[in-house]
Each structure stands twice: as C-alpha cells, then as structure tokens.
Amino acid sequence: MLEIKNLDVAYGHAKALHDISLKIEKGQMAFLIGRNGAGKTTLLKTIIGLLKPKKGSITYQGNEISNLLPEELYLRGLRYVAQEKKVFGNLTVRENIEIAAYASQEPIDRTLDKVMSIYPKLKDFLKTKAGQLSGGQRQILLVGRALVGDPKLLLIDEPTQGLAAIVIEDIVKILSSLKDKVSAVIVEQNLAMVKLLADRVHILKEGKVAREIMDKSEISDTRGLEEYL
Numbered sequence: 237m238l239e240i241k242n243l244d245v246a247y248g249h250a251k252a253l254h255d256i257s258l259k260i261e262k263g264q265m266a267f268l269i270g271r272n273g274a275g276k277t278t279l280l281k282t283i284i285g286l287l288k289p290k291k292g293s294i295t296y297q298g299n300e301i302s303n304l305l306p307e308e309l310y311l312r313g314l315r316y317v318a319q320e321k322k323v324f325g326n327l328t329v330r331e332n333i334e335i336a337a338y339a340s341q342e343p344i345d346r347t348l349d350k351v352m353s354i355y356p357k358l359k360d361f362l363k364t365k366a367g368q369l370s371g372g373q374r375q376i377l378l379v380g381r382a383l384v385g386d387p388k389l390l391l392i393d394e395p396t397q398g399l400a401a402i403v404i405e406d407i408v409k410i411l412s413s414l415k416d417k418v419s420a421v422i423v424e425q426n427l428a429m430v431k432l433l434a435d436r437v438h439i440l441k442e443g444k445v446a447r448e449i450m451d452k453s454e455i456s457d458t459r460g461l462e463e464y465l
C-alpha cells in the first residue's frame with residue numbers, strides 16, 4: 237500500500253531525513269516513534285506532499301506520489317491529521333464537518349453518520365463552536381473529519397499529545413475501531429497505545445530508521461522501545 241525508499245528530506249541545507257525506507261501493507265497500522273526532532277513530523281508531511289524529498293521515492297498503491305500535491309493525494313484517499321489540532325474555532329462542530337463533506341463532495345448526512353459512528357457523544361456538541369471543545373474533543377473531531385469520502389491511508393501526528401488519560405482511552409477505542417478498515421501511519425509517544433494497536437513500529441533516531449519491529453510479541457514488550465523516547 238505504501239512503500240518509501242531511500243528518502244532524503246531537508247529544510248534548506250539542513251537535512252532532516254536520511255535514507256529512510258519503510259513499507260506498510262494494506263490495513264496495517266504503523267507507528268512512528270522517536271525523540272523530539274527525530275524526523276517523525278517531517279516524514280508525515282513528506283508523505284502527504286507538504287514537503288518534497290531531495291532524493292528517494294514514495295509509492296502508494298503502486299504509483300509514485302512524491303511529485304503530487306496534498307490536494308491530489310486527498311483525492312486518492314490520503315488524510316492528514318496534524319499535530320496542531322487546528323479546527324475552525326468560530327464555526328460549530330457541525331459546520332466543521334460540513335466543510336469536510338463539501339470538500340470531498342460527500343452528502344453531509346453520510347459524513348455525519350461516519351463521525352458519529354466513531355464517537356456518538358459528539359452529537360451533543362454539533363451546535364457548539366469548535367473553539368470551545370476540549371483538546372480531546374477537538375482531536376476526535378479531526379479524526380472524524382479525516383474519515384470523509386473514501387479514506388485509505390490516515391496519517392496522524394501525536395493524537396494523544398497533551399490529553400488526559402480518560403480521553404486517550406476514547407482515542408484508542410476510536411483508532412481500534414478503524415483497524416483493518418483503513419491503513420494508518422501514526423506518530424505516537426504513548427507506548428501503551430502503541431502496544432495495543434501497532435502492527436509495526438518504526439523507530440526514528442536523528443532522521444534515520446534506527447529499528448523496525450514487526451513482531452507482535454516484540455512490540456508488546458515496550459521496555460525495548462522506551463530507550464528511544
């Protein structure tokens with residue numbers, strides 16, 4: 237479904253990713269972990285077309301995509317949920333969802349059903365201004381909005397960052413309900429979540445893949461992962 241080969245990415249002359257290669261099969265949830273500055277966000281932004289690689293290739297469903305724009309990738313089913321949790325704060329939750337439905341030309345009722353199916357409690361907030369939502373509710377709205385149209389590959393940057401344990405549980409449930417329905421690459425520092433959901437883990441260190449773990453029992457033993465955080 238997604239294959240990255242020998243990818244180099246730089247900000248001006250400062251190289252951020254060096255010779256990254258990784259592969260994700262259809263329906264898998266891959267987690268990227270690593271310390272601050274390891275290159276996790278840079279990798280997601282490059283996959284979604286916000287940054288252009290200096291070298292290497294990104295193949296998605298058999299086609300090279302590193303030359304495509306984010307809007308073209310959106311139409312091919314890629315969805316990006318950025319770390320910043322930005323919503324349209326002055327618009328209601330419903331209006332935030334309507335914008336996504338409009339962008340993908342999906343009937344609004346269908347989009348609303350999808351969002352509510354992952355988190356029915358959001359129904360109570362449809363008329364609330366999105367700027368008044370808690371951090372967790374905002375994150376759930378953003379993940380819900382990413383399901384609009386026909387999503388095939390979700391790229392989610394630190395979904396649980398700064399959230400209370402109770403909301404993290406909701407987010408784990410939501411992502412777990414999406415497992416096998418879409419593929420995903422998720423940046424996450426919460427190892428309990430990685431342990432529950434990951435089919436594979438790619439550890440980034442100083443812009444390189446330091447280690448890859450595909451074995452479920454190895455992923456479950458989070459002691460092996462802690463040293464990279």
Ligand code: ATP
Pocket residue numbers: 247250252270271272273274275276277278279
């Ligand atoms: P974090 O967990 O802090 O978000 P990260 O693993 O996502 O870290 P990146 O944000 O991808 O790491 O950063 C990788 C490298 O690229 C770091 O050295 C960072 O300083 C640098 N970098 C990131 N964004 C920019 C930018 N806009 N301009 C210049 N350098 C950048």
